[in-house]
Amino acid sequence: MKIYLISALRLSLVMLVVVALYLIFVFAGSKILPTQGNAEIINYNGQKFYANIGQDFKSLKYFHGRPSAVDYNAAGSAGSNKGPSNEEYLQNVQKRIDTLKMQNPEMENTKVPVELATASGSGLDPDISEEGALYQAKRIAKERNISLEKIENLIKNQTEKPLLGLFGPSKLNVLKLNIALDQLK
Numbered sequence: 001m002k003i004y005l006i007s008a009l010r011l012s013l014v015m016l017v018v019v020a021l022y023l024i025f026v027f028a029g030s031k032i033l034p035t036q037g038n039a040e041i042i043n044y045n046g047q048k049f050y051a052n053i054g055q056d057f058k059s060l061k062y063f064h065g066r067p068s069a070v071d072y073n074a075a076g077s078a079g080s081n082k083g084p085s086n087e088e089y090l091q092n093v094q095k096r097i098d099t100l101k102m103q104n105p106e107m108e109n110t111k112v113p114v115e116l117a118t119a120s121g122s123g124l125d126p127d128i129s130e131e132g133a134l135y136q137a138k139r140i141a142k143e144r145n146i147s148l149e150k151i152e153n154l155i156k157n158q159t160e161k162p163l164l165g166l167f168g169p170s171k172l173n174v175l176k177l178n179i180a181l182d183q184l185k
Contacts, residue, residue, distance in 0.1 A: 044179055050074070054124045055175050060103060061143045062181065063136050065174035066115050067096055069123035077122040093117050106138045127171040130159050146184065154184055 030036065040051040049055065054065050056072045069080040082089035096117040101108055113132040115125075133155045141148040158177045162168045 042175065042179070049175055051173055051175050052126055054120075054126045057174065057178060060139060062178045063128070063133055063140065063172075063174050064116070065128055066125045067117070067119045069119040072124065074124060077124050079121045079123060080119060100135075104136060104139045106142075107135055110135065126173050126175060127160075128174055130155060130170050130172060133158075133172050133177065140181070144181075150184060151181075154180055 034040075039053075042049045042051050053074045054068055054072055056068070057064050070076055070078050080089060080092075084090070097112050100112050100116055113129060113135050115128050116132050116135065119125075134152065137151045137155060138148060140146075141151045155172065155177070158172050158180055159170050160172065161170055
């Protein structure tokens with residue numbers, strides 16, 4: 001019994017050191033990031049916005065982000081917890097697709113990008129793909145009376161490339177994209 005107790009204590013001490021080193025590594029790593037592990041806050045038109053939390057843009061003059069299962073309430077992030085065979089979930093996705101096609105009639109025969117019809121796991125994803133932004137470009141150009149070429153150039157300039165060109169997809173932060181859109185002449 002004494003042998004087991006000593007082994008258990010040794011293992012506990014080793015794991016305590018490993019976890020402590022891991023926590024120190026994560027904390028130190030966060031401090032070298034541009035936002036130092038904090039939220040990225042954007043002040044625009046006298047309001048404070050968090051760039052790392054999805055925002056709800058309803059106007060047709062703006063790019064729309066991913067749908068939110070929590071109505072963009074950052075106090076509690078969550079997915080819908082409904083699988084792809086759930087009838088209610090499929091109806092919600094179909095309603096979103098129908099709404100997107102109605103809002104973007106010039107894209108009627110184009111496949112709707114997945115992130116514009118489905119909520120993210122957290123319900124607060126602030127990013128969309130370049131494909132998702134281009135899907136909405138014609139609508140925005142028409143609503144704002146701006147050339148489609150300018151909108152497409154804006155999308156290209158706002159696209160964040162994968163980390164080191166390898167990790168993750170290209171993406172656009174919808175809040176930053178819409179602020180840049182407001183500043184476009």
